[in-house]
Amino acid sequence: MPEALRERELEYEKGSPIIEMVELTKNYGRHTVVDHLTLSINSGEIFGFLGPNGAGKTTTLLMLLGLSLPTSGTVKVLGLDPVKEPLKVKSKVGYMAENMGFYGDMSAKENLKYVAELNKLSDVESKISEVLEMVDLKEAADKPISAFSRGMRQRLGMAEVLIKDPQIVFLDEPTLGLDPAGINTMLNFIVRLPSERGLTVILCSHLLHLVNRVAHRVGILQKGRLLAQGSVKDLAEKTGLPDDLEAIYSHFFQGEGLEEKESVAIDKNLDEPKDKGDTASEEKAPLGRGESQREEENNKGPQGEKENESHH
Ligand SMILES: Nc1ncnc2c1ncn2[C@@H]1O[C@H](COP(=O)(O)OP(=O)(O)OP(=O)(O)O)[C@@H](O)[C@H]1O
Ligand SMILES: [Mg+2]
Numbered sequence: 001m002p003e004a005l006r007e008r009e010l011e012y013e014k015g016s017p018i019i020e021m022v023e024l025t026k027n028y029g030r031h032t033v034v035d036h037l038t039l040s041i042n043s044g045e046i047f048g049f050l051g052p053n054g055a056g057k058t059t060t061l062l063m064l065l066g067l068s069l070p071t072s073g074t075v076k077v078l079g080l081d082p083v084k085e086p087l088k089v090k091s092k093v094g095y096m097a098e099n100m101g102f103y104g105d106m107s108a109k110e111n112l113k114y115v116a117e118l119n120k121l122s123d124v125e126s127k128i129s130e131v132l133e134m135v136d137l138k139e140a141a142d143k144p145i146s147a148f149s150r151g152m153r154q155r156l157g158m159a160e161v162l163i164k165d166p167q168i169v170f171l172d173e174p175t176l177g178l179d180p181a182g183i184n185t186m187l188n189f190i191v192r193l194p195s196e197r198g199l200t201v202i203l204c205s206h207l208l209h210l211v212n213r214v215a216h217r218v219g220i221l222q223k224g225r226l227l228a229q230g231s232v233k234d235l236a237e238k239t240g241l242p243d244d245l246e247a248i249y250s251h252f253f254q255g256e257g258l259e260e261k262e263s264v265a266i267d268k269n270l271d272e273p274k275d276k277g278d279t280a281s282e283e284k285a286p287l288g289r290g291e292s293q294r295e296e297e298n299n300k301g302p303q304g305e306k307e308n309e310s311h312h
Contacts, residue, residue: 015043018168018200019064024073026059026224033059035224036073043167044194046201048215050208050249056224057204058098061170064202065095078167091119094161094169098176100153104146108137108156111145115160131159135189151182158189168200169193175210183207187214212245220252227252 019041026034034056041047049057062068064077066086075082082089102111109128116124132138135155140148148156154174161169171190175183191214193199205211211218212232219229228235228248236243239251 015045015200017041018043018078019202020074020076021060021064022074024060024063024075025071026056026063026068027071033224034063034070037221037224037226039219039226039229041200041202043200044198045216046190046194046203046214048211048218048245049202049204049221050206050211050218051221052253053206054223055221057221058172059224060221061095061172061202061204064170065090065093091164092167094164094166096157096161096169096171096174098172100157100160102145102148102153102156105144107142107144108132108148108159109141111156112159112163116163119164121164127163127165131163134162135159150177151179151185154178154182154186158186162197166199168202170202170204172204173206174203175205175207183210190214208245208249218245220249222252 017040019039021037021039024034024037024039025032033054037056037060049060051057059068063070064075064082066082066089069083077089078092080089080092103114106114109132112128112131113124116127121127129138129141132141135158137152137155137159140152145153145156154177158174161171174190175186178186187210190201190203193201203211203215215232217229217231218235220227230238232245232248233243235241235248239248241247241251
């Protein structure tokens, strides 16, 4: 199914840029963790955001959400500046954080209700049942989260993200800790988000073979700098490597895994709209992990700033 999924789903009709970063930079003290990042994400695409631990992926997402303030550069999300209008941005962008927290003594339904109220959503009951259905947790709706398996928690996380009916979702390691079946379910769910819900997706993951299956384009970040971007196919052509994300990725991280190769920017997909592939439907499987709300940036001072705490 992997290849089949890829063949069938990876074509997308290029939309207009929905996220635009220009020279986006974040310093922590003297440490530059996002370094003049210029990158556009188009509506309706699944963008794989890759890079080793500490490359700056999560920091970038936090800046896109207005949860961390850029040191310099600009960012627009849905035409909005997250620095000036963070609440508006957050109402339209779902964020499934690396570590989602739930209230263990509350049921799935109660957790969702809490999030819905925080977000001042209307029509809460019907939204809750819609998203629970979507992620296949209807049966478990009234169980306390403490009795949930990891896979169920991930799916609940996805329900939390989707309940706001966002236009964009950021998924930070959404398959973390899932078994192979859970991973497949999650990927099948993610791959349908653009066609079935009109969503644009940024997916951060270290599992390259998974990203390879679902992403229309990828960006490879190292020490805050974008080494390459483009579709796997275009990056393969450009580097002369096989059409395989793992091979391409390791090309940029040879030796110690940190030695940087010449940057490659491939924007073919940005210029050439592709035909929308037939969305033959895979098994309908739901998915998830929730959205946690990160705190506004706490401090921009030098050392040891503490921001991005997950909490509801
Ligand atoms: N609040 C903070 N204060 C100081 N440094 C920070 C803070 N948050 C992140 N960093 C540093 O910024 C760099 C980028 O971190 P970030 O979490 O964005 O990486 P990442 O690409 O998401 O990594 P991972 O793959 O491990 O999730 C790291 O060196 C990290 O230590
Ligand atoms: Mg991260």
